[in-house]
Amino acid sequence: MAVPHPAPALSAVPQASREAAPAPTAPAIAAPAPAPAPAAPARETAPIGDAAYLRNPAPDYPAFAQDQGWEGRVVLRVHVLANGTPDSVDVRTSSGRRLLDNAAMAAVKRWTFVPAKRGDEAVDGWVNVPIDFKLG
Numbered sequence: 031m032a033v034p035h036p037a038p039a040l041s042a043v044p045q046a047s048r049e050a051a052p053a054p055t056a057p058a059i060a061a062p063a064p065a066p067a068p069a070a071p072a073r074e075t076a077p078i079g080d081a082a083y084l085r086n087p088a089p090d091y092p093a094f095a096q097d098q099g100w101e102g103r104v105v106l107r108v109h110v111l112a113n114g115t116p117d118s119v120d121v122r123t124s125s126g127r128r129l130l131d132n133a134a135m136a137a138v139k140r141w142t143f144v145p146a147k148r149g150d151e152a153v154d155g156w157v158n159v160p161i162d163f164k165l166g
Contacts, residue, residue: 075147077110077157084144089137089161092129096165100127104134106159110143112152122158134161 102125109117119138121131138159146155 073147073149074153074155077108077114077143077146077155084142086141087137089133089163091163092133095127095129095133095163099165100125100130101164102126102130103163104131104161106134106138106161108138108143108157108159109154110145110157111154112145114143114145114152116141116143117154125163130163133163137161 103123104121104125105123107120107122109119111117116139119135121135124131125134138161143157145152146157147153
């Protein structure tokens with residue numbers, strides 16, 4: 031985005047006169063025009079990955095993990111592209127069980143997100159996605 035620059039001030043060019051020139055005086059120096067106030071930065075919003083809102087499928091609860099009685103919370107760090115697809119998914123906080131972490135990652139990689147916004151423009155962004163595995 032181009033930043034507007036003020037136009038340089040034009041100085042008056044003296045015209046020849048038939049009258050006697052007055053005694054020389056110090057040239058008047060015009061004060062520089064104030065710089066325009068910087069535009070307020072466009073408001074940026076984070077990506078949204080609410081599973082219910084976007085109808086993203088919940089992760090499969092691995093049968094072995096259920097048989098073992100494993101429960102836990104995985105927090106994933108997701109880089110969401112401007113088109114709403116996840117670019118990278120990493121474990122930010124592990125459940126303590128790799129099987130649950132991997133199941134959460136596999137599901138979120140297939141999700142669709144509402145991308146981050148800068149003003150009205152969709153941009154890449156990061157979001158943390160908590161996934162809970164609880165036996166009923």
